[in-house]
Amino acid sequence: xxxxxxxxxxxxxxxxxxxxxxxxxxxxxxxQQARKATVIVRATLGTPTRVTEEGxxxxxxxxxxxxxxxxxxxxxxxxxxxxxxxxLAGLEGVPELRAGQEGxxxxxxxxxxxxxxxxxxxxxxxxxxxxxxxGPAAETAATSSTxxxxxxxxPTAPAATGTTTTGTAGTPPPATLPADPNAFPTDPxxxxxxxxxxxxxx
Amino acid sequence: xxRVGALALALLAGMASAASVKLRPQGxxxxxxxxxxxxxxxxxxxxxxxxxxxxxxxxxxxxxPFNPDVAARTLTLGGERRIEFNPQGPLPLAEALxxxxxxxxxxxxxxxxxxxVRLSGADLNxxxxxxxxxxxxxxxxxxxxxxxxGDLNGDRRVDDADVRLFSAQYRF
Numbered sequence: 001x002x003x004x005x006x007x008x009x010x011x012x013x014x015x016x017x018x019x020x021x022x023x024x025x026x027x028x029x030x031x032q033q034a035r036k037a038t039v040i041v042r043a044t045l046g047t048p049t050r051v052t053e054e055g056x057x058x059x060x061x062x063x064x065x066x067x068x069x070x071x072x073x074x075x076x077x078x079x080x081x082x083x084x085x086x087x088l089a090g091l092e093g094v095p096e097l098r099a100g101q102e103g104x105x106x107x108x109x110x111x112x113x114x115x116x117x118x119x120x121x122x123x124x125x126x127x128x129x130x131x132x133x134x135g136p137a138a139e140t141a142a143t144s145s146t147x148x149x150x151x152x153x154x155p156t157a158p159a160a161t162g163t164t165t166t167g168t169a170g171t172p173p174p175a176t177l178p179a180d181p182n183a184f185p186t187d188p189x190x191x192x193x194x195x196x197x198x199x200x201x202x
Numbered sequence: 203x204x205r206v207g208a209l210a211l212a213l214l215a216g217m218a219s220a221a222s223v224k225l226r227p228q229g230x231x232x233x234x235x236x237x238x239x240x241x242x243x244x245x246x247x248x249x250x251x252x253x254x255x256x257x258x259x260x261x262x263x264x265x266x267p268f269n270p271d272v273a274a275r276t277l278t279l280g281g282e283r284r285i286e287f288n289p290q291g292p293l294p295l296a297e298a299l300x301x302x303x304x305x306x307x308x309x310x311x312x313x314x315x316x317x318x319v320r321l322s323g324a325d326l327n328x329x330x331x332x333x334x335x336x337x338x339x340x341x342x343x344x345x346x347x348x349x350x351x352g353d354l355n356g357d358r359r360v361d362d363a364d365v366r367l368f369s370a371q372y373r374f
Contacts (some may be wrong), residue, residue, distance in 0.1 A: 023303040024273040026292055036271075050206055088266050092276040112267040119272040 012102035026093030026121040030184050033117045037106040039071030041083075042126075047099040050089060051075065051079070058090040061097045063105065069195050075109040095123045097132040102126045104191060144185040153202040221321035222248045223307060224257030232287070233260050242300075242358050243309075243317035246369075250317055258306065262295070263314040273298035324371035326351045332371050338370055 034040065046062035065073050076083040085105070087094050094114050105117045106122030115124035124131050162166045185191045203288040208335060223240065227233040237252060244250045258276075264286040273291035274317065277284055285302050292351040300312045309316045310330055319325050319332055326336040340352030343360040 002237065023275050024270075024293065024298050024305075025271050026273070088277065090278040093276075108269070110267070111271050113275055114269045115270070116269070117273075147265075148239045175323065186317075186339075 002167055025093075025117060025121070026170040027182070029182065030120040030194070031198040033106050034070075035065045035120050036108075037070065037117045037122060038109040039076055039105075039107045040069035040075055040091055040195055040199075041065045041071075041073055041105050041190070042069065042102070043083075044102045044200045045085075045097050045099055046082075048097055051086075057100055058086045059089050059097075061085045061087070061099075066102075068190065069104070069192050070199055071109070076107060076115070077109075086111060087115070094120050097123075104131065104188075104195070106195075109176055124184070124191065126188055129188070131184065131188055132186070168189075220251060221317070222253040223321065224253045224255065224258055225260055225303075225306075226254050227252075227260040229262055231294050231295075232260055235295055236260065238297050238301060238305075239296065239303060239312070243314050245318070246312070247320065248318045249370075250321060258285050260284075260299075263287070263289050274302045276302070286333045304328045318371060321361045322367075322371040323354045332368075333372070337368060337372065341362060 028036070041063065042187055043063040043065045046064060048059050048061040051058050051060045051118060060079050061124060062079055062084045063073070063076070064158075065083060073083040077086045079086075085097065085107070087097070091113055096118070103123055103125040104107040109115075114120065120134075125134055126132070185194055203232075213345070217353050225236060227236045233252075240250045240252055259282060260283060264284075268286075268288040268291065270290070271292060272288055273293040274287045275283055277286070285301075285306065287298055291298060293301070303309075303324045307317075307320060309320050319330060322332070324332045324336055326339040329335070340354075340360060343350040343352045345360065347359045349358060350360055352364055352368075357363070
Protein backbone atom coordinates (compact mmCIF):
# COMPACT_ATOMS: atom_id res chain seq x y z
CA UNK A 1 0.00 0.00 0.00
CA UNK A 2 1.26 3.36 -0.90
CA UNK A 3 0.31 6.17 1.33
CA UNK A 4 1.54 9.72 1.27
CA UNK A 5 1.72 12.09 4.14
CA UNK A 6 2.98 15.56 4.60
CA UNK A 7 5.69 16.18 7.13
CA UNK A 8 6.04 19.65 8.52
CA UNK A 9 9.68 19.59 7.67
CA UNK A 10 10.14 23.23 8.43
CA UNK A 11 9.39 22.58 12.07
CA UNK A 12 12.02 19.92 12.24
CA UNK A 13 14.46 22.07 10.35
CA UNK A 14 14.35 24.65 13.08
CA UNK A 15 16.61 22.45 15.16
CA UNK A 16 18.96 21.65 12.31
CA UNK A 17 22.47 23.11 12.33
CA UNK A 18 22.99 25.34 9.35
CA UNK A 19 26.17 25.24 7.39
CA UNK A 20 28.90 27.61 8.38
CA UNK A 21 28.39 29.96 5.49
CA UNK A 22 25.11 31.75 5.41
CA UNK A 23 25.38 33.33 2.00
CA UNK A 24 26.16 32.11 -1.48
CA UNK A 25 29.28 33.79 -2.81
CA UNK A 26 31.92 31.94 -4.80
CA UNK A 27 35.34 31.82 -3.18
CA UNK A 28 37.77 34.28 -4.68
CA UNK A 29 41.54 33.75 -4.53
CA UNK A 30 43.35 36.54 -2.73
CA UNK A 31 44.94 37.73 -5.96
CA GLN A 32 41.50 38.20 -7.48
CA GLN A 33 40.23 39.91 -4.35
CA ALA A 34 43.16 42.32 -4.50
CA ARG A 35 42.51 43.11 -8.14
CA LYS A 36 38.80 43.66 -7.65
CA ALA A 37 39.11 45.90 -4.60
CA THR A 38 38.61 49.62 -5.06
CA VAL A 39 40.36 50.40 -1.80
CA ILE A 40 42.73 48.30 0.30
CA VAL A 41 43.76 49.58 3.69
CA ARG A 42 45.29 48.40 6.91
CA ALA A 43 43.04 49.90 9.57
CA THR A 44 41.49 49.54 12.99
CA LEU A 45 37.76 49.28 13.53
CA GLY A 46 35.93 51.77 15.71
CA THR A 47 32.79 51.15 17.71
CA PRO A 48 29.93 50.05 15.45
CA THR A 49 26.69 52.02 15.55
CA ARG A 50 23.31 51.51 13.92
CA VAL A 51 22.38 54.24 11.50
CA THR A 52 19.11 54.54 9.59
CA GLU A 53 19.25 56.41 6.30
CA GLU A 54 16.30 56.64 3.93
CA GLY A 55 14.53 53.81 5.70
CA UNK A 56 17.50 51.43 5.53
CA UNK A 57 19.37 50.52 8.71
CA UNK A 58 23.12 50.02 8.55
CA UNK A 59 25.73 48.89 11.01
CA UNK A 60 28.47 51.47 10.63
CA UNK A 61 32.02 50.86 11.79
CA UNK A 62 34.48 53.74 11.43
CA UNK A 63 37.94 52.92 10.17
CA UNK A 64 41.14 54.42 11.48
CA UNK A 65 43.48 53.89 8.56
CA UNK A 66 47.12 53.24 9.38
CA UNK A 67 48.28 52.32 5.89
CA UNK A 68 46.86 52.66 2.40
CA UNK A 69 47.75 49.68 0.25
CA UNK A 70 45.71 50.71 -2.79
CA UNK A 71 43.04 53.19 -3.76
CA UNK A 72 41.83 56.26 -1.93
CA UNK A 73 40.05 55.80 1.43
CA UNK A 74 38.31 59.12 0.82
CA UNK A 75 36.16 57.36 -1.77
CA UNK A 76 34.71 55.08 0.90
CA UNK A 77 31.46 56.05 2.59
CA UNK A 78 32.24 58.57 5.31
CA UNK A 79 30.87 58.88 8.81
CA UNK A 80 31.71 61.96 10.85
CA UNK A 81 34.62 62.79 8.59
CA UNK A 82 36.10 59.31 8.72
CA UNK A 83 35.97 56.42 6.25
CA UNK A 84 33.54 53.80 7.48
CA UNK A 85 32.21 50.36 6.71
CA UNK A 86 28.48 50.35 6.05
CA UNK A 87 27.01 46.86 6.41
CA LEU A 88 23.30 46.25 5.94
CA ALA A 89 21.71 45.52 9.32
CA GLY A 90 20.31 42.02 9.71
CA LEU A 91 22.57 40.59 7.03
CA GLU A 92 23.93 37.08 7.62
CA GLY A 93 27.31 35.78 6.57
CA VAL A 94 29.32 38.96 7.03
CA PRO A 95 32.38 39.03 9.29
CA GLU A 96 31.94 39.96 12.92
CA LEU A 97 33.38 43.44 13.28
CA ARG A 98 34.72 44.21 16.75
CA ALA A 99 35.85 47.61 17.91
CA GLY A 100 39.62 47.73 18.22
CA GLN A 101 40.20 44.91 15.71
CA GLU A 102 43.02 45.71 13.33
CA GLY A 103 43.19 44.13 9.92
CA UNK A 104 43.50 44.45 6.18
CA UNK A 105 40.31 45.52 4.43
CA UNK A 106 39.75 44.86 0.73
CA UNK A 107 36.74 46.99 -0.10
CA UNK A 108 34.37 48.27 -2.73
CA UNK A 109 33.75 51.97 -2.46
CA UNK A 110 30.07 52.03 -3.41
CA UNK A 111 27.22 51.72 -0.94
CA UNK A 112 25.98 48.12 -0.97
CA UNK A 113 24.88 45.40 1.43
CA UNK A 114 28.47 44.42 2.27
CA UNK A 115 31.50 46.47 1.23
CA UNK A 116 33.92 43.55 1.42
CA UNK A 117 35.26 42.07 -1.79
CA UNK A 118 33.80 38.57 -2.05
CA UNK A 119 30.96 39.69 0.24
CA UNK A 120 32.71 38.45 3.36
CA UNK A 121 36.13 37.44 2.13
CA UNK A 122 37.93 40.78 1.96
CA UNK A 123 38.64 41.10 5.66
CA UNK A 124 41.83 39.75 7.18
CA UNK A 125 42.16 40.44 10.91
CA UNK A 126 45.62 40.84 12.37
CA UNK A 127 45.80 38.72 15.50
CA UNK A 128 48.94 38.55 17.59
CA UNK A 129 50.86 40.16 14.77
CA UNK A 130 49.67 37.65 12.19
CA UNK A 131 47.26 38.06 9.31
CA UNK A 132 44.39 35.63 9.72
CA UNK A 133 40.95 34.87 8.44
CA UNK A 134 37.87 35.91 10.44
CA GLY A 135 36.15 33.46 12.77
CA PRO A 136 37.48 30.31 14.39
CA ALA A 137 40.18 29.97 11.75
CA ALA A 138 41.59 33.26 12.92
CA GLU A 139 41.83 32.03 16.46
CA THR A 140 43.48 28.84 15.29
CA ALA A 141 45.93 30.73 13.18
CA ALA A 142 46.65 33.13 16.00
CA THR A 143 47.27 30.27 18.38
CA SER A 144 49.47 28.34 16.00
CA SER A 145 51.39 31.45 15.05
CA THR A 146 52.97 31.59 18.48
CA UNK A 147 55.05 28.59 17.54
CA UNK A 148 56.49 30.18 14.42
CA UNK A 149 59.04 32.83 13.84
CA UNK A 150 57.85 36.21 12.55
CA UNK A 151 59.46 35.46 9.24
CA UNK A 152 57.56 32.23 8.71
CA UNK A 153 54.92 32.41 6.03
CA UNK A 154 52.16 29.98 6.81
CA PRO A 155 49.01 29.34 4.83
CA THR A 156 46.05 29.60 7.15
CA ALA A 157 43.17 28.82 4.87
CA PRO A 158 41.42 25.51 5.50
CA ALA A 159 42.14 24.33 1.96
CA ALA A 160 45.81 25.17 2.22
CA THR A 161 47.20 21.75 2.93
CA GLY A 162 50.74 20.83 2.18
CA THR A 163 51.73 24.17 0.75
CA THR A 164 53.52 25.81 3.61
CA THR A 165 56.16 28.25 2.51
CA THR A 166 58.77 28.86 5.12
CA GLY A 167 61.21 31.71 5.03
CA THR A 168 64.68 31.67 6.53
CA ALA A 169 65.15 33.60 9.76
CA GLY A 170 66.28 37.11 8.91
CA THR A 171 65.16 36.81 5.32
CA PRO A 172 62.26 39.00 4.24
CA PRO A 173 59.15 37.02 3.35
CA PRO A 174 58.29 36.70 -0.31
CA ALA A 175 56.27 39.52 -1.84
CA THR A 176 54.31 37.17 -4.04
CA LEU A 177 51.42 34.99 -3.06
CA PRO A 178 51.96 31.28 -2.44
CA ALA A 179 51.02 28.89 -5.23
CA ASP A 180 47.90 27.79 -3.38
CA PRO A 181 45.30 30.43 -4.22
CA ASN A 182 43.70 30.04 -0.82
CA ALA A 183 46.93 30.54 1.08
CA PHE A 184 48.39 33.88 2.02
CA PRO A 185 51.35 35.28 3.92
CA THR A 186 50.64 35.80 7.59
CA ASP A 187 53.31 38.40 8.07
CA PRO A 188 51.55 41.79 7.67
CA UNK A 189 54.33 43.36 5.62
CA UNK A 190 54.50 40.35 3.35
CA UNK A 191 50.72 40.31 3.07
CA UNK A 192 50.70 43.98 2.06
CA UNK A 193 53.44 43.41 -0.48
CA UNK A 194 51.58 40.43 -1.90
CA UNK A 195 48.46 42.53 -2.31
CA UNK A 196 50.43 45.18 -4.15
CA UNK A 197 52.10 42.57 -6.32
CA UNK A 198 48.70 41.11 -7.19
CA UNK A 199 47.60 44.54 -8.37
CA UNK A 200 50.67 44.87 -10.52
CA UNK A 201 52.64 47.18 -8.28
CA UNK A 202 49.99 49.87 -8.00
CA UNK B 203 7.03 -8.68 21.62
CA UNK B 204 4.14 -6.73 20.21
CA ARG B 205 6.52 -3.91 19.43
CA VAL B 206 8.81 -6.21 17.53
CA GLY B 207 5.88 -7.55 15.58
CA ALA B 208 4.66 -4.13 14.68
CA LEU B 209 8.14 -3.13 13.61
CA ALA B 210 8.58 -6.16 11.42
CA LEU B 211 5.26 -5.57 9.71
CA ALA B 212 6.06 -1.95 9.18
CA LEU B 213 9.49 -2.64 7.75
CA LEU B 214 7.91 -4.94 5.23
CA ALA B 215 5.18 -2.51 4.30
CA GLY B 216 7.43 -0.34 2.14
CA MET B 217 5.23 2.72 2.37
CA ALA B 218 6.05 5.99 0.74
CA SER B 219 5.97 9.36 2.44
CA ALA B 220 6.00 12.91 1.23
CA ALA B 221 7.71 15.95 2.60
CA SER B 222 6.75 19.53 2.13
CA VAL B 223 9.07 22.44 2.66
CA LYS B 224 7.89 25.82 3.74
CA LEU B 225 9.18 28.55 1.47
CA ARG B 226 7.55 31.67 0.11
CA PRO B 227 8.98 32.44 -3.33
CA GLN B 228 7.83 35.77 -4.72
CA GLY B 229 7.02 36.06 -8.40
CA UNK B 230 6.45 33.54 -11.15
CA UNK B 231 10.10 33.13 -12.17
CA UNK B 232 11.31 32.32 -8.69
CA UNK B 233 8.33 30.08 -7.97
CA UNK B 234 9.05 28.07 -11.10
CA UNK B 235 12.70 27.83 -10.15
CA UNK B 236 11.86 26.58 -6.67
CA UNK B 237 9.43 24.01 -8.01
CA UNK B 238 12.04 22.80 -10.48
CA UNK B 239 14.64 22.55 -7.75
CA UNK B 240 12.30 20.56 -5.51
CA UNK B 241 11.41 18.29 -8.40
CA UNK B 242 15.09 17.49 -8.74
CA UNK B 243 15.23 16.04 -5.22
CA UNK B 244 11.87 14.30 -5.39
CA UNK B 245 11.34 10.63 -6.05
CA UNK B 246 8.13 8.69 -6.47
CA UNK B 247 8.74 7.23 -3.02
CA UNK B 248 9.53 10.55 -1.37
CA UNK B 249 8.03 13.49 -3.22
CA UNK B 250 9.11 16.90 -1.97
CA UNK B 251 6.53 19.61 -2.42
CA UNK B 252 6.34 23.32 -1.85
CA UNK B 253 4.27 24.68 1.04
CA UNK B 254 3.92 28.46 0.73
CA UNK B 255 2.07 28.91 4.01
CA UNK B 256 5.25 29.85 5.83
CA UNK B 257 9.02 29.83 5.83
CA UNK B 258 11.43 32.45 4.55
CA UNK B 259 10.55 34.84 1.76
CA UNK B 260 12.49 34.21 -1.43
CA UNK B 261 12.91 37.33 -3.50
CA UNK B 262 14.61 38.08 -6.79
CA UNK B 263 16.39 41.39 -6.25
CA UNK B 264 16.24 43.71 -3.28
CA UNK B 265 15.99 47.33 -2.31
CA UNK B 266 19.63 47.65 -1.26
CA PRO B 267 22.29 47.13 -3.96
CA PHE B 268 24.00 43.75 -3.90
CA ASN B 269 27.68 43.19 -3.45
CA PRO B 270 28.72 42.16 -7.00
CA ASP B 271 30.33 38.95 -5.74
CA VAL B 272 27.28 37.55 -3.98
CA ALA B 273 24.71 35.32 -5.65
CA ALA B 274 22.23 35.43 -2.79
CA ARG B 275 22.02 36.98 0.64
CA THR B 276 20.05 36.14 3.73
CA LEU B 277 18.80 38.79 6.06
CA THR B 278 16.18 39.41 8.68
CA LEU B 279 14.09 42.54 8.32
CA GLY B 280 11.42 43.41 10.84
CA GLY B 281 11.59 39.89 12.23
CA GLU B 282 11.04 38.35 8.81
CA ARG B 283 13.69 36.14 7.28
CA ARG B 284 14.41 36.82 3.62
CA ILE B 285 16.63 35.18 1.04
CA GLU B 286 17.30 37.64 -1.76
CA PHE B 287 18.85 36.58 -5.06
CA ASN B 288 21.14 38.89 -6.98
CA PRO B 289 19.79 39.28 -10.54
CA GLN B 290 23.29 40.25 -11.70
CA GLY B 291 25.11 37.81 -9.43
CA PRO B 292 28.01 35.53 -10.30
CA LEU B 293 25.85 32.38 -10.49
CA PRO B 294 22.78 31.47 -12.55
CA LEU B 295 19.57 31.69 -10.55
CA ALA B 296 19.01 27.93 -10.51
CA GLU B 297 22.48 27.28 -9.15
CA ALA B 298 22.22 30.01 -6.53
CA LEU B 299 18.82 28.71 -5.52
CA UNK B 300 20.10 25.17 -5.04
CA UNK B 301 23.02 26.41 -2.95
CA UNK B 302 20.77 28.50 -0.74
CA UNK B 303 18.12 25.82 -0.32
CA UNK B 304 20.72 23.16 0.41
CA UNK B 305 21.86 25.29 3.30
CA UNK B 306 18.39 26.42 4.34
CA UNK B 307 16.99 22.90 4.44
CA UNK B 308 20.10 21.50 6.10
CA UNK B 309 20.85 19.04 3.29
CA UNK B 310 24.30 17.62 2.74
CA UNK B 311 23.83 18.02 -0.98
CA UNK B 312 21.03 18.68 -3.44
CA UNK B 313 20.16 15.06 -4.16
CA UNK B 314 17.08 12.91 -3.59
CA UNK B 315 19.02 10.73 -1.16
CA UNK B 316 20.10 13.66 0.98
CA UNK B 317 16.58 15.08 0.91
CA UNK B 318 15.06 11.78 1.99
CA VAL B 319 17.37 11.54 4.97
CA ARG B 320 16.90 15.12 6.06
CA LEU B 321 13.24 15.77 5.36
CA SER B 322 11.74 12.49 6.46
CA GLY B 323 12.34 13.27 10.12
CA ALA B 324 13.59 9.71 10.59
CA ASP B 325 17.20 10.77 11.10
CA LEU B 326 16.49 11.22 14.78
CA ASN B 327 20.05 11.78 15.91
CA UNK B 328 20.83 14.08 12.99
CA UNK B 329 23.95 12.22 11.89
CA UNK B 330 22.97 12.20 8.22
CA UNK B 331 21.92 8.57 8.05
CA UNK B 332 18.79 6.67 8.95
CA UNK B 333 19.95 3.59 10.76
CA UNK B 334 19.38 1.33 13.72
CA UNK B 335 20.55 4.02 16.11
CA UNK B 336 17.58 6.11 15.04
CA UNK B 337 15.31 3.13 15.38
CA UNK B 338 16.64 2.55 18.88
CA UNK B 339 15.82 6.13 19.80
CA UNK B 340 12.31 5.69 18.48
CA UNK B 341 11.74 2.38 20.22
CA UNK B 342 13.06 3.81 23.45
CA UNK B 343 10.10 6.17 23.43
CA UNK B 344 7.60 3.68 22.06
CA UNK B 345 4.33 3.88 23.96
CA UNK B 346 5.19 7.22 25.56
CA UNK B 347 3.39 10.50 25.04
CA UNK B 348 4.73 14.01 24.60
CA UNK B 349 7.04 15.83 22.22
CA UNK B 350 9.52 13.00 21.99
CA UNK B 351 12.17 11.75 19.60
CA GLY B 352 10.41 9.30 17.35
CA ASP B 353 7.10 11.15 17.20
CA LEU B 354 7.36 11.41 13.45
CA ASN B 355 3.75 12.31 12.76
CA GLY B 356 3.64 14.97 15.44
CA ASP B 357 0.67 13.57 17.34
CA ARG B 358 2.61 13.69 20.63
CA ARG B 359 2.76 9.95 21.01
CA VAL B 360 5.22 7.40 19.76
CA ASP B 361 3.33 4.42 18.46
CA ASP B 362 2.88 2.04 15.56
CA ALA B 363 2.10 4.91 13.21
CA ASP B 364 5.55 6.35 13.84
CA VAL B 365 7.17 2.97 13.36
CA ARG B 366 5.45 2.68 10.00
CA LEU B 367 6.67 6.13 9.00
CA PHE B 368 10.18 5.23 10.07
CA SER B 369 10.04 2.03 8.10
CA ALA B 370 9.25 3.95 4.94
CA GLN B 371 12.62 5.66 5.24
CA TYR B 372 14.80 2.92 6.63
CA ARG B 373 16.91 0.95 4.16
CA PHE B 374 18.47 -2.38 5.05
